[in-house]
Amino acid sequence: MKIDPQSPADLSAQIASAIRDAIIAGELIVDQRLPSEAEMAEHFDVSRPTVREALKRLAAQSLIRTQRGATGGAFVNRIRFEEAYSQQITTSTLLLSMNTVSFETACEARYALERACAALSAKRRTADHLATMRAEIHRQSQPGLTDEAFCASDVAFHRALVDGAGNPVMSYQLAGAVEAMQPLMNMITFTARDRARIVQMHGDIADAVERRDAAGVEAGLTALEHETQQLALNAIAARDAAKEQAAR
Amino acid sequence: MKIDPQSPADLSAQIASAIRDAIIAGELIVDQRLPSEAEMAEHFDVSRPTVREALKRLAAQSLIRTQRGATGGAFVNRIRFEEAYSQQITTSTLLLSMNTVSFETACEARYALERACAALSAKRRTADHLATMRAEIHRQSQPGLTDEAFCASDVAFHRALVDGAGNPVMSYQLAGAVEAMQPLMNMITFTARDRARIVQMHGDIADAVERRDAAGVEAGLTALEHETQQLALNAIAARDAAKEQAAR
DNA sequence: GCGTTTTTAATGTCAGACATTTAAAAACGT
């Protein structure tokens, strides 16, 4: 592992890259201890703070973990799905909020991917998944629920559907798509009638999942996608109207 | 923004979290300049190196970028899809290689998600996407191609298919699923007959995409999934047989 | 008014020190 002191790039970034590449290439295996900061500083011919900055970069990506004490140091981290989830959600959320991705595009992607889980979820869902879906539907029909709580329950419902597929890789991929939409969904004001329609659709989907009817789940998701797109259009129209009113 | 000096967590991690939360909450908007390192050090009552470690963590996630010089500093970064791609690929690759996810599970997820793009891609693909797919098919049929090059071309083919859907969010989500599989695919040795079959299937998919036949694309992907699963089973069997041979 | 030079404010890097944590080694008492 070598770095180029003449490169315009930060030394800490170069060191981080070198270590990252070694981990990805499998030269450093899980739970293996990296050399101490002092040793690395000597190896790369930089100071300890520079090495530390590099290590912090890797820690931010959950590639390593550090431990203090006599037998401490930096260790290659076995990245878990849960850690990866939260990173993916952070990134996806920012992508959606910063990149002027239209609600329409995000919504289309979300439901298309979710439909990809439909067949597997219909086949493999356990009683637990179904119970979670029913419980969230029940929560959504409670009056007096805030819009945020309604959206959160919506996310929980969809996660149960996705998890029902019994494929952790799909759950990981979908977590970003579903949860990142939440801030966008929160801009929508749900009337009582909107909620009733959504609860009805969720019920239809749960029914289809219960009788292991893949086509029914897909159809239900498609209907829900149209409903969501329509609500978003109304919300945007209402917002624009309010803006115009304010401009007078 | 406050931190707790008594907390067992690293100060730099706490500071990074505080800034990250502010960015996600929209309190800091894109291209806004953060206070200088010295100012932040004073604000949080820590030293400059500690602040720097926090900033490096955020830089590793592409949440901020730094600029040197008189008008320099740390700025909230508009995260681009390309940066997010590479991060997602890194994370996905490590997840697959470290978490004892079976080839079967990863492959199932990949093709399920890819089928989610089929209908959209059949509808929206441009001549460019189709040309890329044809070009990659042609490359794959060249004799003397290494297995790595064959896999790389395979990835390029599938990316063209996914990009054909014209939905950047889906392209982003799928990049991880497709590219992260490459190291796993590279463990397979493709015989000439295997390659011929795959090229044939790619041709079928491209044909379906050309005539905008969504069901045809889905069927082609399903066939390809079965073929891939079968090849992997053979590869694993061959490996295990070799192991047993060596054990004697 | 334009090109050049100087200033300045910021990040990037270094050196050395001390604080804190943790586990292992050593010392100790029974």
Place this chain on the structure above:
DNA sequence: ACGTTTTTAAATGTCTGACATTAAAAACGC
């Protein structure tokens, strides 16, 4: 000899202060 306590050592975490480098703005000269 064994179990407990104390000491020690090695590592990360943090601080201070300094200097190097960069790039834009200000000052200057023509």
